[in-house]
Amino acid sequence: MAKKQSIVPAPKRSPRRSVLSDEIYEMIKAMIFEHEIAPGSRVNIDALAVELEVSQTPVREALARLESDGLIAKEPLKGYTATNLLSMEEFNDLFQFRLLIEPWAAEQAARKIDSTGKTALKGEMQSAKAALKFKVDDQFQALTEHDARFHTLIAHISGSNSVASAFERTHCHLHLFRLYMANKLHLIESESRTQFVQELFEQYYHSGSGQLAIKEHDEIAKAILDQNPKTARSTMHAHIESSLKRFAPSAKEVNK
Amino acid sequence: MAKKQSIVPAPKRSPRRSVLSDEIYEMIKAMIFEHEIAPGSRVNIDALAVELEVSQTPVREALARLESDGLIAKEPLKGYTATNLLSMEEFNDLFQFRLLIEPWAAEQAARKIDSTGKTALKGEMQSAKAALKFKVDDQFQALTEHDARFHTLIAHISGSNSVASAFERTHCHLHLFRLYMANKLHLIESESRTQFVQELFEQYYHSGSGQLAIKEHDEIAKAILDQNPKTARSTMHAHIESSLKRFAPSAKEVNK
DNA sequence: GATTAAGTTTTCCTATAGGATTTCAGAGAC
DNA sequence: GTCTCTGAAATCCTATAGGAAAACTTAATC
Numbered sequence: 001m002a003k004k005q006s007i008v009p010a011p012k013r014s015p016r017r018s019v020l021s022d023e024i025y026e027m028i029k030a031m032i033f034e035h036e037i038a039p040g041s042r043v044n045i046d047a048l049a050v051e052l053e054v055s056q057t058p059v060r061e062a063l064a065r066l067e068s069d070g071l072i073a074k075e076p077l078k079g080y081t082a083t084n085l086l087s088m089e090e091f092n093d094l095f096q097f098r099l100l101i102e103p104w105a106a107e108q109a110a111r112k113i114d115s116t117g118k119t120a121l122k123g124e125m126q127s128a129k130a131a132l133k134f135k136v137d138d139q140f141q142a143l144t145e146h147d148a149r150f151h152t153l154i155a156h157i158s159g160s161n162s163v164a165s166a167f168e169r170t171h172c173h174l175h176l177f178r179l180y181m182a183n184k185l186h187l188i189e190s191e192s193r194t195q196f197v198q199e200l201f202e203q204y205y206h207s208g209s210g211q212l213a214i215k216e217h218d219e220i221a222k223a224i225l226d227q228n229p230k231t232a233r234s235t236m237h238a239h240i241e242s243s244l245k246r247f248a249p250s251a252k253e254v255n256k
Numbered sequence: 257m258a259k260k261q262s263i264v265p266a267p268k269r270s271p272r273r274s275v276l277s278d279e280i281y282e283m284i285k286a287m288i289f290e291h292e293i294a295p296g297s298r299v300n301i302d303a304l305a306v307e308l309e310v311s312q313t314p315v316r317e318a319l320a321r322l323e324s325d326g327l328i329a330k331e332p333l334k335g336y337t338a339t340n341l342l343s344m345e346e347f348n349d350l351f352q353f354r355l356l357i358e359p360w361a362a363e364q365a366a367r368k369i370d371s372t373g374k375t376a377l378k379g380e381m382q383s384a385k386a387a388l389k390f391k392v393d394d395q396f397q398a399l400t401e402h403d404a405r406f407h408t409l410i411a412h413i414s415g416s417n418s419v420a421s422a423f424e425r426t427h428c429h430l431h432l433f434r435l436y437m438a439n440k441l442h443l444i445e446s447e448s449r450t451q452f453v454q455e456l457f458e459q460y461y462h463s464g465s466g467q468l469a470i471k472e473h474d475e476i477a478k479a480i481l482d483q484n485p486k487t488a489r490s491t492m493h494a495h496i497e498s499s500l501k502r503f504a505p506s507a508k509e510v511n512k
Numbered sequence: 513g514a515t516t517a518a519g520t521t522t523t524c525c526t527a528t529a530g531g532a533t534t535t536c537a538g539a540g541a542c
Numbered sequence: 543g544t545c546t547c548t549g550a551a552a553t554c555c556t557a558t559a560g561g562a563a564a565a566c567t568t569a570a571t572c
Contacts, residue, residue, distance in 0.1 A: 019332040021320070045555095057525060065321065070421070077534065077555080090417070093418050100356065100357060301523080
């Protein structure tokens with residue numbers, strides 16, 4: 001009968017494997033990552049549900065988790081808003097935190113690494129070389145993704161779940177990439193922030209910082225693979241300070 | 257008209273100020289805190305919604321956030337489960353992390369504290385004295401709550417949002433209290449864990465550890481109020497090591 | 513006794529209606 | 543022209559019922 005045909009609205013989503021709300025969570029995170037949801041903009045639940053072709057329920061669950069992650073903010077009875085780009089203070093604060101935990105993680109990783117970890121670390125350094133071959137347009141994204149995996153991997157090899165999850169929850173690479181994209185898309189209005197991100201961009205983009213960062217990663221990886229804790233700590237410390245300088249040379253003075 | 261009266265089904269919930277899903281989040285967290293939801297047990301969304309007399313929607317949002325907090329785990333297509341009590345490894349890992357960030361936070365707090373912070377810190381130390389007056393049954397809870405506020409306050413005074421939120425997200429005091437309650441309610445079966453918690457309990461309960469902890473807090477508070485960064489760092493370090501020993505004297509050897 | 517098959521339960525998701533609150537616009541008063 | 547107040551629209555939040563898919567349980571057959 002003709003009736004049956006009209007009942008079926010969307011036949012494409014039959015073989016689903018994972019849980020819908022998890023997929024939606026990743027999709028919304030990707031939308032924030034890629035500035036499809038602009039920093040500071042309102043996030044309308046209804047609109048998002050319609051756009052992603054799901055009902056409100058999984059969207060709400062995803063937004064609740066994203067709020068817990070600090071990627072969006074919730075104002076009661078007003079709605080969700082994507083968090084703003086990092087201010088210079090927040091940027092410095094974030095790197096201060098990384099300086100606190102990551103050199104420690106590198107040191108522990110050098111102590112505790114096993115053969116599985118060594119294989120993973122070597123593999124990640126291979127993929128870094130590949131990232132350098134990309135064109136400039138894609139290179140920043142590829143390098144950011146490698147950087148995220150590299151630092152996350154070391155946090156895990158350190159053996160400390162507390163440190164690893166604390167690091168992951170900073171979402172530092174997502175924040176860095178958002179700053180980069182904001183500059184590229186000329187989306188930034190606020191005066192002081194403009195200058196900050198402009199510098200970030202110029203510094204990174206025109207000075208072969210990609211190669212530099214990978215060279216530093218190589219040193220760190222070598223120290224960890226050699227099981228040399230002290231060197232692992234100091235090279236990681238230097239690397240984070242170096243990228244802080246790379247991204248924001250003027251930011252150094254803020255924290256004594 | 258009589259019609260109007262029959263329309264009203266539940267007149268009690270008219271003047272609500274905050275958002276329901278936030279309230280539910282806190283209520284479920286409290287249920288975990290107080291072992292109303294036992295460690296490792298299943299968490300049924302429907303049952304919870306009926307029990308708390310709300311619909312599923314706010315329960316779902318609350319559970320999504322609690323999962324992000326690491327307080328409950330979600331198995332796709334199976335449901336939510338309350339996380340187990342901390343194992344000895346996780347316990348050590350947690351305190352290792354605290355040793356990493358809290359001495360730093362105390363040092364920074366000593367540098368950056370202002371008059372508002374000083375007032376808050378003095379006030380918190382006053383409330384600690386009051387907690388000691390409680391009977392043994394309530395004293396542990398009162399002291400745990402003071403301890404949570406004290407450490408959280410210092411993290412905030414340090415001026416680092418990254419450190420403060422990383423500390424808060426450990427939910428360390430919730431975990432400690434769950435261990436305490438599990439022992440008190442004789443809910444623990446697993447052999448090695450039994451012994452671990454038994455020691456924890458004995459040590460804490462029969463040795464005036466409450467007074468001891470507060471004495472240590474006093475030293476830390478004094479150093480911060482005197483703006484003595486080095487002392488603040490060292491006393492905080494000593495305090496965390498001391499409470500690690502207090503809670504689990506046998507755990508010390510695990511981490512070199 | 514082991515394996516397959518059907519039925520039941522559980523869980524996840526959808527859909528929709530309606531109440532509550534904020535925001536914005538326009539009319540009227542000063 | 544500016545301010546205040548009222549009303550309407552938009553948005554968020556809640557409630558409830560029901561359908562689909564997976565997991566678990568039970569029963570029957572070989």
